[in-house]
Amino acid sequence: MSQMKKEDARQKLVNIFSRILNVKAEDVKEDFSQEDRSEWDSLNNLLLLTEVEKEFGISIPLTDVPRITTFKKMEEEISKLI
Numbered sequence: 001m002s003q004m005k006k007e008d009a010r011q012k013l014v015n016i017f018s019r020i021l022n023v024k025a026e027d028v029k030e031d032f033s034q035e036d037r038s039e040w041d042s043l044n045n046l047l048l049l050t051e052v053e054k055e056f057g058i059s060i061p062l063t064d065v066p067r068i069t070t071f072k073k074m075e076e077e078i079s080k081l082i
Contacts (some may be wrong), residue, residue, distance in 0.1 A: 012055055017071060019030075020051060021040055023037075023039060032070060032071040049068075056078055058078065060077060064077060
């Protein structure tokens with residue numbers, strides 16, 4: 001993926017996290033973690049996954065879902081699939 005596409009994808013992902021979890025975009029960093037954020041509960045996790053799949057036109061394998069517990073891991077998953 002080109003650097004420009006990677007930056008565009010990152011910004012889209014930040015916007016999704018910010019909107020779904022109702023947090024400031026500047027608070028969404030690589031280490032943003034489900035473990036540390038009460039906003040990232042099971043329902044919002046489902047909403048995040050659904051919105052990411054829709055926005056990026058991908059399908060995240062169910063076997064990969066449990067390991068996506070940080071912003072960075074979500075970003076890595078998207079990079080594998082687009």
